[in-house]
Amino acid sequence: MTSLLSSHLEDCSTPQYFCFSVRCEVCGEYWYSSSIPFSKAAQAAQCREKKELYDAIYQREKLRAREAAGQEARERFSQCPVCRRLVCDACFLICDEMDLCRECAGRMQEFGEPVAP
Amino acid sequence: MLNKLKEIRALNAFVKKQSVGMQRKLMLYWVSMILVVFAAVILLLSIAGVFSQSDERLQEVMELHLKNTQDNLVAHLDRLTAQSLNLSKELSREIEATLIQDGISLQQVNDDPERLLKLQQIMYPLINATLQAADCNGVYVILDATTNTALAGADHSRSGIHLRYSNLSASSPVTPTVVYFRGIPDIARQKDLELHNRWNLEFDTDQIPGCRELMDATLDRPAQRYFWSRRIDLKDTWESAMLLCVPIVGSDGTVYGVCGVEISALYFQLSYPAADGQFGSAVTVLAPLQDSRLLLSEGLVGSVSGTYLDGQETLVIHQGRYYNEYDTGTERYIGLHQIMPISRGEAEDTAWAAAILIPQDSYAAYTADIQKAWVMAALVLLLVLLAFSFFLARSFVRPITDSLKRFQQDELPEQSLSSGISEVDELAEFLNARARNQRLEQGELPPNIAELFDQFVVRKDLLTESERNILRYYIDGHEIAEIPDLAFISMSTVRKHNRSIYEKLGVASRDELMLYIDLLRRCGRLQELF
Numbered sequence: 001m002t003s004l005l006s007s008h009l010e011d012c013s014t015p016q017y018f019c020f021s022v023r024c025e026v027c028g029e030y031w032y033s034s035s036i037p038f039s040k041a042a043q044a045a046q047c048r049e050k051k052e053l054y055d056a057i058y059q060r061e062k063l064r065a066r067e068a069a070g071q072e073a074r075e076r077f078s079q080c081p082v083c084r085r086l087v088c089d090a091c092f093l094i095c096d097e098m099d100l101c102r103e104c105a106g107r108m109q110e111f112g113e114p115v116a117p
Numbered sequence: 118m119l120n121k122l123k124e125i126r127a128l129n130a131f132v133k134k135q136s137v138g139m140q141r142k143l144m145l146y147w148v149s150m151i152l153v154v155f156a157a158v159i160l161l162l163s164i165a166g167v168f169s170q171s172d173e174r175l176q177e178v179m180e181l182h183l184k185n186t187q188d189n190l191v192a193h194l195d196r197l198t199a200q201s202l203n204l205s206k207e208l209s210r211e212i213e214a215t216l217i218q219d220g221i222s223l224q225q226v227n228d229d230p231e232r233l234l235k236l237q238q239i240m241y242p243l244i245n246a247t248l249q250a251a252d253c254n255g256v257y258v259i260l261d262a263t264t265n266t267a268l269a270g271a272d273h274s275r276s277g278i279h280l281r282y283s284n285l286s287a288s289s290p291v292t293p294t295v296v297y298f299r300g301i302p303d304i305a306r307q308k309d310l311e312l313h314n315r316w317n318l319e320f321d322t323d324q325i326p327g328c329r330e331l332m333d334a335t336l337d338r339p340a341q342r343y344f345w346s347r348r349i350d351l352k353d354t355w356e357s358a359m360l361l362c363v364p365i366v367g368s369d370g371t372v373y374g375v376c377g378v379e380i381s382a383l384y385f386q387l388s389y390p391a392a393d394g395q396f397g398s399a400v401t402v403l404a405p406l407q408d409s410r411l412l413l414s415e416g417l418v419g420s421v422s423g424t425y426l427d428g429q430e431t432l433v434i435h436q437g438r439y440y441n442e443y444d445t446g447t448e449r450y451i452g453l454h455q456i457m458p459i460s461r462g463e464a465e466d467t468a469w470a471a472a473i474l475i476p477q478d479s480y481a482a483y484t485a486d487i488q489k490a491w492v493m494a495a496l497v498l499l500l501v502l503l504a505f506s507f508f509l510a511r512s513f514v515r516p517i518t519d520s521l522k523r524f525q526q527d528e529l530p531e532q533s534l535s536s537g538i539s540e541v542d543e544l545a546e547f548l549n550a551r552a553r554n555q556r557l558e559q560g561e562l563p564p565n566i567a568e569l570f571d572q573f574v575v576r577k578d579l580l581t582e583s584e585r586n587i588l589r590y591y592i593d594g595h596e597i598a599e600i601p602d603l604a605f606i607s608m609s610t611v612r613k614h615n616r617s618i619y620e621k622l623g624v625a626s627r628d629e630l631m632l633y634i635d636l637l638r639r640c641g642r643l644q645e646l647f
Contacts, residue, residue, distance in 0.1 A: 074607065074608060075607055075609055076609060078610055092607070096582060
């Protein structure tokens, strides 16, 4: 699931903040991860001569922020076992036989309750 | 004998091998202890003299009675002796005066009826006065002279007077009739006295042992030598009596004869009635003592009512701690005796004893009543103690037997009831724990746990397939955090499923859920969840 989410994370980061988004493949809504500031954003802006150094630090912190965003997305996204799409909790229904995305459930006439109303 | 001993030993060994009930064993201990205590109490009581109290009381009563009787007898006999000595002096004076007046000696009175009559006429008032005054039933005087020396038996036939009361009875002791037993009948006619139906003119001195020797003696004064004869049969009569023999001593030391008083067996009986007490009738006896024998046939016996005595027995004396036993050969009497001197200067040194006798039968009946009361009290005490021991043993063993019954009926509650004995409770707890362990080892569960598990398994049917899928991850040992990756669902979905699973299975937390799963796994019932 973690690797699935990682592959679906879209980078929305700026030089000052790290942020990632995941798009629900059913409703199309984006979910944004919590913004994590770059620790050396101010220094990087002032010391151009150390740009390579700060870039390296930026990349390292961004990798960590991506992992954190993946963990955060893990709370909210599931994979529909039928259509294999990544769906948010609002579009993922808890059904009796098997949890399905809203569309698959509708198609198969399975009733369920969304994880997040 | 040896074989029997072996059989008994084999039986004993067999009995030892048999298991004995705790209550019976405890009862045996209690009974043994109570018997020891009972024996100790009886021993203490016997040492304290409780059982010999009646003997001591009898001794006290008899000692007192004997003292009173002896005092009475001594006073009585002393009075009679004094009166007899006085009679002897007066007779001596009168006889001597008459003989001097006639100028003859007493030997010259032999074969002279006239002089003998004269002497007896002189003596009669003195004898009669003594009879009236003295506490006796007869007074006599024997002169050392006879009417006819030529007759056969003249050597032991002596003239004299013997006055007696004839109609002695307990009902009319005040007005006895005086009869003329011995003596010249002229005096009886003169004094208007009735002759005794066995009257004789003279005394037979051989009938009175010691009389002849006393008359032959030479004495200074009468008090020098006098004695009571042993009981003799009065010649030709059915009566017997003791005679006090006091010499009539002249101024020259010549013994003119013998005088004294008579106490007949009947008179003594009337004078000394039997004293009825709680121990039986006490008979007063005055008899010679010879070789630890009391010769009743030669002494006097008081009233014998309430006893089997007839006054002719010879009693063999057995000394005792509290009292003596007097054996007639057929009957036994208990009592005390005391030697009392009643004669003086007697040639035949006879020891006289005053005694009190009580039939042993009546005393045995008295003590039997007391013993019966003691035995009854002891039996009641023993029964009470035995009942007490029985109830103690039963109440002690009851909690144990109740616990055993519960064990036998497989009633082993988790919270076992207290038996009141800590060791038994510990044993019950131990057995409970062991039984629980055995059941767990055999895959069994305690009844209440099994019920909970059954309910848990039944509730599992309420789960949806999705929830069962999540539950399977838990059964496989996965943590919550691992489930999103495994099931490709969000953590929120997992949490939502969890809430539903907990609610449906009736558990409050994942720990409780995992406990159920673990226990079911141990009991081999895990497959029931699938």
